[in-house]
Structures are given as C-alpha cells and as structure tokens.
Amino acid sequence: MARVKHEGQWYGLDEGESVLDGLLRRGVAVPHSCRAGACQSCLMRAERGEVPAKAQVGLKETLKARGYFLACACQPDSELEVAGAGADLRVSARIASLERLSDSVLRVRLRPEGRFEYRAGQYVSLLRADGLARSYSLASQPHEDLLELHVRRISGGLMSGWLFDEAGPGEPVVLQGPAGDCFYVPGRPEQPLLLAGTGTGLAPLYGIARDALAQGHTGPIWLFHGAVDASGLYLVDELRALQSQYPQLQYRPCVLKGQERVGVWVGALDALIKEACPRPAGWRALLCGNPDLVLSLRKKLFLAGLSLKEIHADAFLPSTPPPQAGTGVTTSASDTSR
Numbered sequence: 001m002a003r004v005k006h007e008g009q010w011y012g013l014d015e016g017e018s019v020l021d022g023l024l025r026r027g028v029a030v031p032h033s034c035r036a037g038a039c040q041s042c043l044m045r046a047e048r049g050e051v052p053a054k055a056q057v058g059l060k061e062t063l064k065a066r067g068y069f070l071a072c073a074c075q076p077d078s079e080l081e082v083a084g085a086g087a088d089l090r091v092s093a094r095i096a097s098l099e100r101l102s103d104s105v106l107r108v109r110l111r112p113e114g115r116f117e118y119r120a121g122q123y124v125s126l127l128r129a130d131g132l133a134r135s136y137s138l139a140s141q142p143h144e145d146l147l148e149l150h151v152r153r154i155s156g157g158l159m160s161g162w163l164f165d166e167a168g169p170g171e172p173v174v175l176q177g178p179a180g181d182c183f184y185v186p187g188r189p190e191q192p193l194l195l196a197g198t199g200t201g202l203a204p205l206y207g208i209a210r211d212a213l214a215q216g217h218t219g220p221i222w223l224f225h226g227a228v229d230a231s232g233l234y235l236v237d238e239l240r241a242l243q244s245q246y247p248q249l250q251y252r253p254c255v256l257k258g259q260e261r262v263g264v265w266v267g268a269l270d271a272l273i274k275e276a277c278p279r280p281a282g283w284r285a286l287l288c289g290n291p292d293l294v295l296s297l298r299k300k301l302f303l304a305g306l307s308l309k310e311i312h313a314d315a316f317l318p319s320t321p322p323p324q325a326g327t328g329v330t331t332s333a334s335d336t337s338r
C-alpha cells in the first residue's frame with residue numbers, strides 16, 4: 001500500500017489517491033486550488049522516495065532537481081516522505097493598494113518583503129494567512145517596485161470575495177512561484193506577436209505587451225481582449241494611449257454582445273482574430289483566461305499554421321474542492337507509524 005510521511009507522521013493512501021487528497025482527507029493543511037496540475041499551488045518537496053514522472057509535468061528543471069512535485073498529480077507506488085514548499089519558493093508580501101478597474105475587476109498591488117524574480121506574464125500562487133491559495137497572473141513588469149494582479153470577482157469566491165470586501169492595505173500574504181511560460185522572449189524583435197485573452201486574461205497580456213515594447217520589440221503586437229459585454233472591458237483608455245505611443249501595438253477590445261461603437265469590435269473573439277490575423281504562421285501566440293477559449297484558440301491557431309512550439313497558454317482553471325473536504329479526520333492507527 002502506498003503511504004506518505006509528512007512532519008513525522010505516516011498516512012496511508014487509498015488506491016489511486018493523490019498525495020494531496022490523502023493528506024487533506026486526514027486534516028493536513030496543504031495549499032491547493034485546481035487539483036488538476038495547472039496552478040502549482042500544491043507544490044511539495046520529496047525528501048525520500050520516488051516521485052512518479054507525471055507529478056512533475058510542467059515544472060521547471062530547477063524545481064524538479066530540488067525534488068518538487070505537484071501533490072495533486074502524485075499517486076506514488078510505494079513510500080514517499082514529503083515536506084511543504086520551502087522558503088526558496090516563497091516570499092512574504094503585503095497588500096499595498098486595492099483599486100477597482102471595473103465593477104468586477106480589482107487591481108491588487110503587492111509589495112514583496114524580499115527578492116522576488118519573475119517575468120511579466122508569469123503567475124504566482126497567492127496564499128492568505130489561513131493557507132487559502134489561488135493563482136494570479138502578473139500584470140506588472142519586473143523593474144516595478146510593486147507586483148500587480150487583476151482579480152475578477154467570482155460569486156461566492158473565497159479569495160476574490162475576501163480581496164474585494166475585506167482585505168485592506170497592509171494585509172500580509174505570501175507569494176509562491178513564479179510559474180508559467182507566457183512571457184516575452186527577446187531575440188526576435190520583428191516577430192509578430194498575437195496576445196489574446198478573456199476577462200482578467202488581460203492581466204498577463206498587459207504585462208507582456210508593455211514588457212515587449214520596453215525591450216524594443218518592433219514587429220506587430222496584436223492584443224485582443226474579449227469580454228461578454230462592455231462592462232467586462234477594462235484598462236481601455238490606458239491601452240489606447242499605449243497604442244498611440246507605439247504604432248506597432250494593435251489593441252482590439254471585443255465584446256460578444258452589444259452595440260457597435262467606435263473602437264470596440266462586436267463578435268466572437270476567435271472569428272475576430274481570424275479576420276485580423278488570417279495567416280499567423282511564424283508568429284508567437286500567448287493565450288490566457290477562460291480554459292475553453294484558450295484550448296479552442298490554441299487548436300485554431302495551430303490549424304491556421306502556427307507552430308505549437310510558438311503557442312503558450314495559461315488557462316485560468318478554477319478551484320475544485322477535494323472529494324472529502326472538511327471531514328477533519330485524524331490519522332487512524334492502521335495507517336500511521338513513526
């Protein structure tokens with residue numbers, strides 16, 4: 001039987017159960033969100049034993065070398081001794097400011113209290129003092145003092161509700177990461193870039209576009225921001241101002257529903273992209289936001305001739321609760337030993 005040792009205590013795992021689910025079922029607090037291998041908030045470190053390759057898919061080589069793995073994707077065959085993510089992956093931070101960008105989007109600025117290296121467009125896990133964890137993309141640029149997140153209010157959402165209604169400046173949080181490969185890579189300044197996202201999928205794209213321009217990108221940068229209706233668009237004036245400063249930037253705010261009006265396109269995001277960028281072969285695409293849209297755009301761009309190596313995507317997968325969350329069961333005699 002597979003079992004896992006955490007803080008000196010052994011826990012038996014059920015057949016096919018992940019390390020994350022097994023520990024949560026026994027009341028061990030492990031940060032987590034998507035439970036699908038996408039958000040990296042459940043990173044743990046193996047101190048002894050073999051980690052299945054599947055549990056390290058998508059991790060940077062430097063993390064793998066240090067024994068890090070995704071607890072939600074780890075179904076060990078035998079015994080594994082594990083520890084939570086260490087100080088090498090985390091930094092304390094404080095909320096610096098909270099600002100409404102629209103009715104449903106909050107700009108959260110954070111001041112890290114130590115060194116935090118990242119690239120514009122990557123994402124971090126934000127950990128509240130009680131361990132609640134959610135991933136957010138970085139809209140800021142590394143040279144800026146504050147980190148910037150754009151958080152959409154989710155009805156009944158634990159983290160977004162707290163940020164909108166309760167948190168205030170000075171609130172301590174912890175950042176884990178960064179992760180993800182949606183960022184600008186210098187070296188091909190003339191290569192056309194296609195940045196597309198829905199909702200707060202704009203956050204990483206806003207960071208990436210400004211980073212590319214700051215690094216002297218000369219080729220066209222198409223930035224498509226899709227929303228259901230006009231209330232879902234934000235930072236419109238800032239992006240229009242950026243477009244007038246940099247003619248290589250083509251900003252396209254799009255809504256699915258609504259009246260035609262100057263500077264806002266009406267229609268499905270994928271159709272608008274196809275119309276504006278019919279032959280994207282040789283381009284680089286960065287896609288963020290709604291998981292279904294990201295997946296379908298990726299497929300369509302590949303079929304239109306874009307190499308898969310040039311398509312990078314961050315799907316904003318929502319949290320999913322563990323099967324037996326909240327049972328608070330303590331370890332039974334049959335599956336523990338010291």
Ligand SMILES: Cc1cc2nc3c(=O)[nH]c(=O)nc-3n(C[C@H](O)[C@H](O)[C@H](O)COP(=O)(O)OP(=O)(O)OC[C@H]3O[C@@H](n4cnc5c(N)ncnc54)[C@H](O)[C@@H]3O)c2cc1C
Pocket residue numbers: 033034038039123134135136137138149150151152153154155156157158159160161200201203204314315316317318319320
């Ligand atoms: C890589 C990555 C990057 C992300 N970047 C951002 C970002 O930059 N900005 C941002 O706002 N979010 C981002 N997210 C989503 C974010 O991590 C949270 O899932 C989101 O903020 C909701 O958290 P919550 O605690 O408020 O809601 P929860 O308490 O997690 O959810 C409450 C309920 O709503 C459901 N739910 C959650 N999200 C949605 C949704 N989008 N649509 C429908 N139902 C939903 C949940 O399944 C649950 O039933 C990202 C996710 C990932 C994986």
Ligand code: FES
Pocket residue numbers: 032033034035036037038039040041042043070071072073
């Ligand atoms: S990657 Fe494991 S909870 Fe998201």
